[in-house]
Amino acid sequence: MVEYNVEVLNHYDLEHAFFQLARDDPTQGFEFDATGIAGHPYPEGYAADPANYVGEETMRLRLGSHLALYMRHQLEQQKGYTSTVGIATSKVLSKLVGNLNKPKGQTTLMPSIVGGADYAQDFMDSHEIGKLPGIGFKLAQKLREFALQRPAAFDTGLVYGGTKERITVAHLRKHPEFSPEMLEKLLAGPGSPHGIGRKIWSLLNTVDDTEVGQARPVPRQISIEDSYIRLDTLAEVLKELNVLARSLIRRMRLDLMENKDEEPVEEEEKGEVAAAKSPPNVEKMKWLAHPKTLRLTTRPRQPLQPDGTRVRSFKRISHSAPLPTFVFGITESVDALAEKLVNEALVGMFRKLHPEKAGWNLSLVNLAVTNMAETAGESKTADGRDIGGMFKRQDKVLKEFRVLDDGSIGDSGEDKGKGGDNEYVDNGESNLRDEDEDDGGWDDSEEPLDTGGCPVCGMPLPPFAMHAHMRFHGLDIT
C-alpha cells in the first residue's frame, strides 16, 4: 500500500488546479478519465450547462480523479505496480467505491446533485453492515443482533466471517431506536474506543472525518509467527523459538537498517538475496530504529470438552520484556544471535506464560519486537516526492499568475483576484520541454518539474493536469 500526502494540497493550489480542470476537461461529466463513476445520472444537458459546473465538491472530485490516474500511472511506470483507487469525499467512502472497479481501476463517487437525492447515502445504505471498514466480525454480530432482536446466526462449521443474515446499513438506520446513544450502549465495552456509538452512527450516515495519516518510514512492530497442529513439549518449543528468532532477526536487518550513504535497501534487494548475504557491508549499514521491547505471544489450544469436541479459541496471551541490545550486533551471525535471544530472554518469558511443565498445547507462537525508537536525523515520513512538492515548486510562478475569476469557478471564500475576465497573465517564461513519446503527456522523470508549463501556451500546470490541458488545446495525445 502506498500512501500519498494528498492533504498537503492547500486551498491556493486547489483553486488553480480546479480552474485548470474546469476548463481543460471537455467531457464535463461521466466520461472523464476515470474507469468508473458512481452516482445518480445527470439529467440530460446538465453537465453541459456552465451554471452547474462550478461546485467545489465536484471540482475536488475531478481533481482527485485526475490525480489518482496520474499517481497510478507513475506507480506503474516507475515501480511496475498496478493499483486500484477510490475517490470520494471521505476515506471510508473512497475505500468502498474503490471496490467497484478492481483490479487496476478507479472509481469516483460523484456528489448527489439531482433533486436532493443523496447518492453517497444510498450507496452506504446498500452495504451489508459487516462490509464497512472498521466494522469487523464482532461489531457486525452485535449490530445484526440489534436489528434482528435475536442472536444473529452464523454459519456453524465455518469458523470465520460467514453469516446467514444479511443486515444492511439501511436496515439499521431505519430501526426506530437507531441513535448514537443506543449504539453506544450496544457496542461500548471494556477496551472499546470511546465514543464508538457516535462514531458508528456517523459512519452509517456517511459522516467520516478520519484524517489521512502520514506513511511511516519504519513499521511500529515486526512480528513473526507460526501455527502448529501440535506443540506440547518444551523441547519442541525451544526449537520453534529458535526458528522464529532467526527469522525475526533477519527481518529486523532487512526492515530496520539502511545503507549509510546510499538510500534504504531497495525492494528488490530484500527477499532472499539480501537475507542470504547478511551481514552485508557491515561498515556501511546502520539501524533506522531500535525496538525496545520483545514480546512472546502464544495461543493455547482449548482442552477437550467432556463430549470430546474442542472449543476453538483464538485468544492469545503474551508477555513482554526489554529487548536485549545484543541483537543489534551486526558482526555476529543471525544463528548465534537467535540462540542467545532464546536462552537469555525467550525461555524465561515462555515460563511466565506457561508455568506448568506440561498439559498445554499451543496452536500458535508469535515473536515480535515493538516500541521502535527511531534514529534521529531521518526524514519523518516515508514519502519520496510528495504531491505538495509538485505545486510548491511552482509557487513563484503561480503567484505572479493569479487566475482572475468572476467567481463562477468554485467559491473559495478567500482572497480572490479582482476583475472578471478569466484571463491568464503570462509571466514571460516559455517552458518548452521534451515530451516522451508514450507517456500520455505525463512527466515521468525523477527530476522536479521545471515550472511545469504547458509547451503550447506556457501556462503552469501540475503534471497530472497536463493530459486534460492538452485535450483543451485540441491535441489528442492519447
Added chain:
DNA sequence: GTGGGGGAG
C-alpha cells in the same frame, strides 16, 4: 510499559 481486544489485508 504491559497485556488484551478488535480489525484490515
Added chain:
DNA sequence: CGTTCTCCCCCAC
C-alpha cells in the same frame, strides 16, 4: 472461497 500471517490502533491497568 477460507485460512494464515502480519501489522495496526485502542484501551485498562
